[in-house]
Amino acid sequence: MPDQYAVIGNPVAHSKSPQIHAAFARQTGQDLTYERLLAPTHAFMETASAFRARGGRGLNVTLPFKGEAFRFAGLLSERARAAQAVNTLKFEGNATYGDNTDGAGLVYDLVRNLGCAVAGRRVLLLGAGGAARGVIKPLLEQQPAQLVLANRTLGKAQLLAQSFGGGLEAGTYAALAGRQFDLVVNATSASLAGELPPLPPGVFAPGALAYDMVYGTDDTPFLAFARGEGAAALADGLGMLVEQAAESFLIWRGLRPDTAPVLKLLRHATA
Numbered sequence: 001m002p003d004q005y006a007v008i009g010n011p012v013a014h015s016k017s018p019q020i021h022a023a024f025a026r027q028t029g030q031d032l033t034y035e036r037l038l039a040p041t042h043a044f045m046e047t048a049s050a051f052r053a054r055g056g057r058g059l060n061v062t063l064p065f066k067g068e069a070f071r072f073a074g075l076l077s078e079r080a081r082a083a084q085a086v087n088t089l090k091f092e093g094n095a096t097y098g099d100n101t102d103g104a105g106l107v108y109d110l111v112r113n114l115g116c117a118v119a120g121r122r123v124l125l126l127g128a129g130g131a132a133r134g135v136i137k138p139l140l141e142q143q144p145a146q147l148v149l150a151n152r153t154l155g156k157a158q159l160l161a162q163s164f165g166g167g168l169e170a171g172t173y174a175a176l177a178g179r180q181f182d183l184v185v186n187a188t189s190a191s192l193a194g195e196l197p198p199l200p201p202g203v204f205a206p207g208a209l210a211y212d213m214v215y216g217t218d219d220t221p222f223l224a225f226a227r228g229e230g231a232a233a234l235a236d237g238l239g240m241l242v243e244q245a246a247e248s249f250l251i252w253r254g255l256r257p258d259t260a261p262v263l264k265l266l267r268h269a270t271a
């Protein structure tokens with residue numbers, strides 16, 4: 001019987017994770033199954049426990065359950081603690097290990113795939129929700145020259161910055177006027193609603209990369225704005241999706257697949 005894995009969420013039908021992990025398994029010759037697991041909104045724990053009880057070895061966790069998965073895990077990685085969210089569960093005997101590979105996925109995509117160093121650069125992170133929280137620790141570990149967090153609701157950005165012990169600066173969008181950044185990462189949910197965070201003009205330094213965690217076939221409003229502002233490079237979050245999956249695969253199977261062909265496959269499928 002092959003080892004069983006799944007992505008748990010609600011909704012989950014749109015998830016590309018089964019396709020990604022099937023490609024990783026083929027590439028590395030691993031014998032496993034990976035399915036979609038739809039959990040009722042109020043029954044994450046029951047659904048995850050039932051999956052474990054029938055021999056499941058691990059889960060990827062997507063919206064809206066990353067916080068519940070954090071509480072469900074008995075053992076947490078440091079990056080999961082920092083994110084206060086878990087996107088990867090591993091079941092081993094009676095132990096439930098929780099990790100968060102989202103931030104590592106972003107950093108991998110930036111540094112390895114896009115050739116955009118974070119070290120020594122001025123980085124602007126937009127948003128102060130779960131998506132932003134999940135990537136702060138891995139970004140700080142790269143030792144940027146500055147990490148600035150901008151959010152519509154200033155108090156949320158300030159609280160978040162405080163919880164990371166002052167390694168980053170929090171502010172409003174208006175306070176960005178006159179400042180420039182080498183990397184601007186959109187971790188708001190604005191793109192999902194077809195909206196644009198209220199960025200002042202001129203935030204992209206010469207050579208800057210604009211990165212939207214959301215992905216799709218067309219430019220998001222943020223990427224369209226960045227293009228109009230003359231940002232040197234644009235990227236959506238498809239690479240982060242594939243890289244966070246590779247990190248999960250590494251946790252479960254002990255080896256990291258080659259992501260380039262899988263990213264290419266998905267790029268073709270979404271084109």
Ligand code: ATR
Nearest residue numbers: 127128129130131132152153188189190195196197
């Ligand atoms: P997620 O888990 O995806 O981060 P979230 O916790 O609901 O979702 O957070 C959404 C983030 O997107 C917040 O930072 C939100 O800003 P506020 O805290 O001010 O609400 C941000 N956001 C959503 N729509 C936005 C918009 N149109 N412009 C700017 N920021 C937006």
